Amino acid sequence: MNRRNAIKNVLALSALSVAGFSGYKYYSRFKKANIKEIYNYKNLIAELAETIIPQTDTPGAKQANVQDFIINIITNCSSVPEQNTFLDGLDDVQDYCQSNFQKEFVNCSSKQKIDVLQYFEEKSLYKIGILNKINQKLLGQPFFVKLKALTVIGYCNSLQGATEGLAYDYIPGAYQACIPIQPNQKSWATK
């Protein structure tokens, strides 16, 4: 049983369940998240992030410890509804993998991992379409949009991402306004 089903079962025994699904939905978004549970998902987050930014000739998200960054941001810099949206999204990924491939995401093949993320990206685009702005502010960005954004920011601001994936210039010392672009030019890591 995963985290969310456990909550549902508890709720089923309580008077709250008479409020029906919408009541559950409301409760589940605004109840205080047991955010410590996010540490149980560390491997899953790492694999998801690595699928978004894989290792190539430069480090990928996992090597850049993006999973730790994402856990920090969800824990310290996100509202309760955002935390719940994110934890629910992780559960959705697990559920989807179980019902389609009968295994956990981390054990899926590369092809399966890509299929899973494609499914969630399309779902998030659909969600952005129907969610109005107020909802987005209240509930946070859809799971996949948030995951992708945090993966990118965590990677590009990491030691490995900034100095190897991108071009990091700690103290430029001068400004060269117009210079020819170099072969395989990397983007500057900071602005």
Added chain:
Amino acid sequence: MNINKGSNLENTFDAIVIGSGISGGWAAKELSQKGLKTLVLERGRDVKHIIDYPTANLKPWEFKNGLFNTQKDVSESPIQSSNYDPGDKHFFINDSEHPYLQEKPFNWIRGYQVGGRSLTWGRQCYRLSDLDFEANLKDGHGVDWPIRYKDIAPWYDYVEKYIGVSGQRENLSQLPDGNFLPPMELNCVEKHLASSIKNGDRLLTIARVANLTKGWDNRGPCQYRNLCSRGCPFGGYFSSNSSTLPAGFATGNLTLRDFSIVTEIIYDDSTKKATGVRVIDKITKQEYEYFAKIIFLNASTIGTASILLNSKSNRFPDGLGNDSQQVGRNLMDHHSSAGAEGMHENFKDQYYRGRRPAGFLIPRYRNLNGEKSDLGFLRGYNLQGHGERQEWPDRFQNIEGFGVDFKNKLTTPGPWTVWMAGWGECLPYAENKISLNENKKDAWGQPLVNINFSFKDNEEKMMNDIQSTSAEMLEKAGFKNVSAFNYKKPGGSTVHEMGTARMGRDPKTSVLNEHNQLHDVKNVFITDGSFMTSSACQNPSLTYMAMTARACDFAYQQVKEGKI
């Protein structure tokens, strides 16, 4: 509460300066260099140049949460946190500790520490011209400035030569040239836009900024890190902390007292002068009094007005120097919400290196004769912006998918873009004002400031014009996907508050005379943004500094001649 009057000798100075920000720092330097024993009172903590810049050398990965603010920051400081990140958070106050009341949304951005907001300022330095000094007289809004460009021009020279301003001379009457260090260079998309725009008085030039393009006064040069608001370990830009305060201390005449909240200026009706100030120690909450021949009030526009309003006496029941009832009124802030952005398909083989801490400026091109025009609005605006290639922060939300292709696009330079917005003049409206709410007090027993401010029809029409002219310029220069925007930011967001103790010729309608003296209390000088009779559209700090140096010179002469 104990009042510690101390020994008169120990608490008596020639001059007191209230506030250590960009104008207070200048007052401290000028007065102490002239030989006056000067006390600077700062309500916040001390910030020593370089030593107290804890984040200045940190790399992005050395912040625990990257550059995200925590939920705690956002809930405790909803206003300030919209203006800071973990790199410069320590130079902003905590909103919960220093509450204020907003009748309409107004972002009051504050830095209560030695150096004030000179640590985090935008560093842009533009002279006002007679187009600005004559504007109120010509169109009848507000009152006439009691000075003209010729009165301030030598003091602009004096300040620019000291702080170091890089920029390009352009020979424009609406934006006079200054004493410039070599300009920073425009990048190739900016040069392209500049050549497309150039037409008589309309041109694009590099921003004029107090960032040093060569070593100056034992500071700098700028290292092009673009991390100025963390405090610069190279002294690459001007702040009170890096420049004026150390110069003041070097004279041996300057004393700084931090954690000193000035609650009022003490007035003596027998001499018709202020005798000193009353201070609450922020930490011990003990009260102190300090005395001096002259007082410079540089507590920032809203802070200065609230100290005046709180300084009540039999002679001034509505606040010191407030016979005109103008103290706290005519609050102005530039609007900077409207503009346009676009993308250019050329120059794909060009890039840049280094992070230039300045953009470009398109000086004012509207209503240049100062008369009422058929544009539907008075006064004008300048455009400020920058060109760059899209990097990962601009791109990732627009690149679909994930995996190797996504990573390749994410980590390579995107197309060139230009963003630019209008910094626009705000008319002085009597009803845009601050007042004190005596029923609500802060942790030091002081009444809360109540702010009632809104932009009005003239500003709204100007913003519409900004959107259309800036979009037109981009389209003419061949930009694609041009979109005009109006962020509709509330007042205060540009952090250029000014006008609450305006200068004027008539004591009945203004607070300060042509020497920045209170009309009726001649030994009190106010040279922060509150003296501004109109806002013009130029970033105002250079004008505050120049007027401070000018007023210090006058005040010193008056003291020497025994007149005050």
